[in-house]
C-alpha cells in the first residue's frame with residue numbers, strides 16, 4: 227500500500243529561530259531582512275558562519291566559511307551569536323506543531339522532521355494541500371519558513387525538501403525520479419558523503435542516475451557492503467518507517483577546545499563548570515537525569531586523561547553534577563597544560579523515574595528550586611544573562627549582566643547578588 231511521507235526542514239534554522247525570537251521579544255529589526263549570520267566567537271577561533279540570511283547569501287557568503295572572509299565580502303554584515311536555548315525551544319515547538327497534522331512525527335534532527343500522512347487525506351485534504359497548511363501554520367504560529375518534501379518514502383521526501391529553498395513545497399513521487407533526481411550530482415544523494423562521492427566520481431559515476439543503473443558487482447570494490455544500499459537509494463527505494471517513539475539518548479556530552487594552553491587547575495575548573503552547567507540545562511530541557519559523569523582532559527599533544535564516577539540514584543541538578551565533575555577534576559589534575567576540556571553525563575533516564583540520592587537529596591530540593599528559577603530567567607532573557615560566579619574572571623563573559631550560581635554560594639548570597647545586578 228502506498229504511503230505519504232513529508233520531510234519538513236526549517237530554512238536557515240539557527241538564523242530564522244534567532245530572528246523569530248527577537249521579533250517575539252519586540253525587536254524592531256529582523257536579521258532575516260539584512261545581511262546577517264550566526265557564528266561562534268571569532269576571538270576564540272570559533273568564528274565560522276553557521277547560518278546566513280538570504281541577503282547575506284546574495285553577498286556570496288557561504289555556510290561553513292570563516293567569519294573574517296564573510297566580513298570581507300560584506301563589511302556591514304551583522305553577526306549574531308549562537309543560542310542553544312532558543313534552538314532547543316524552537317525545535318520542540320516545531321515538533322509539537324507538526325503533531326497537529328499527524329500522530330506519526332519523527333524528529334530527524336534539530337530542524338528536520340518526518341511526518342507520516344498516509345490515509346489521512348480526510349483531515350487536511352490531499353498531500354499538497356496538507357503541506358501548504360503545515361507551511362502556513364509554521365509561519366503564522368512560529369514565525370519561520372520551511373521547505374516541505376512530499377513522497378511515498380522518507381528518502382524521496384528528504385531529497386525533495388532539499389530542492390530549491392526557501393519556503394517551498396516539492397513533490398518527488400517515484401515516477402518523477404528519472405526527471406528530477408537522476409540528473410543531480412551523485413553527492414546530492416542522501417547518505418552519500420563527500421568521500422564516497424569523490425570515489426564514485428573517480429569511477430565515472432557522476433550523476434545519481436549513473437549510480438542507479440550501475441551493477442552492485444562493479445561498485446563493490448569501492449563501496450564494499452554499501453553498494454546495494456546506495457544503488458537502491460539512487461532508485462528511490464526506502465522501506466524505513468517514520469519512528470514516532472523517540473528513545474532517549476544514552477549519554478550527552480560537550481567539549482571545548484581552548485584558544486590557548488590552560489595551565490592552572492582554577493582555569494580548567496572554570497571551563498569544566500561552564501560546560502557542565504550548559505549540559506545540565508539541556509538535561510532538564512529534555513526531562514532527563516544522569517547516573518554518571520565523565521571528565522576528559524586533552525593536552526596540547528592530544529593525550530587524553532579520563533576519569534568517571536557514578537552518582538547514587540539519578541540527578542539533573544546542577545549542584546550535584548557540577549560537584550561530581552569538579553571532584554573528578556581534582557583527582558585527575560596533573561598540572562599538564564590543557565587544550566580541550568570535555569564532560570559527559572551518562573546512564574540517562576526520564577526524570578519521571580528520578581530517585582533522590584539520600585546523601586544529596588535534601589540539598590537537591592533547594593538546588594532544584596534554584597535550577598528552575600535559573601532556567602526560567604534564561605528562557606526569558608537569553609542564555610548569556612546567567613553564568614557561574616566561579617567563572618567571572620574569564621574575560622569571555624564581559625557582557626554578563628546578572629550574576630548567579632556557584633556551588634560554594636548560599637542561596638541568600640545569590641538572591642542578593644541577583645537583585646543588585648539584575
Ligand SMILES: [Mg+2]
Pocket residue numbers: 235236237238239337
Ligand atoms: Mg534546515
